[in-house]
Amino acid sequence: xxxxxxxxxxxxxxxxxxxxxxxxxxxxxxxxxxxxxxxxxxxxxxxxxxxxxxxxxxxxxxxxxxxxxxxxxxxxxxxxxxxxxxxxxxxxxxxxxxxxxxxxxxxxxxxxxxxxxxxxxxxxxxxxxxxxxxxxx
Numbered sequence: 610x611x612x613x614x615x616x617x618x619x620x621x622x623x624x625x626x627x628x629x630x631x632x633x634x635x636x637x638x639x640x641x642x643x644x645x646x647x648x649x650x651x652x653x654x655x656x657x658x659x660x661x662x663x664x665x666x667x668x669x670x671x672x673x674x675x676x677x678x679x680x681x682x683x684x685x686x687x688x689x690x691x692x693x694x695x696x697x698x699x700x701x702x703x704x705x706x707x708x709x710x711x712x713x714x715x716x717x718x719x720x721x722x723x724x725x726x727x728x729x730x731x732x733x734x735x736x737x738x739x740x741x742x743x744x745x746x
Contacts, residue, residue, distance in 0.1 A: 613718035621710045632706035646718040653727045657682040671739045690723030
């Protein structure tokens with residue numbers, strides 16, 4: 610989320626990509642970001658980790674569980690993320706800088722969260738920790 614707020618600042622205030630230059634960032638943008646991106650992230654997390662857990666219980670093999678979880682949940686997460694990026698990204702086409710900044714920050718937040726955190730970092734951590742992931746119920 611910090612990355613997406615930084616990217617929004619670069620685009621909206623610093624004029625990168627010449628979309629908008631010198632436009633202020635609204636003060637409640639982080640609050641909006643936390644609510645929406647966190648909700649979407651937990652949705653993606655439940656899809657993937659529940660499938661990994663089911664496979665781990667059935668096989669006892671963390672590597673196979675992560676592979677199966679990504680194979681079966683990955684397309685759902687990618688499709689949902691691309692839809693949300695397209696919807697939020699369309700807000701950037703509006704002339705109002707407030708709506709534009711909300712759209713850019715939400716689209717980039719979903720992009721970074723879904724593709725970097727949920728599909729790369731979380732499966733890697735689960736694979737590294739192995740059995741320790743499932744110590745607590």
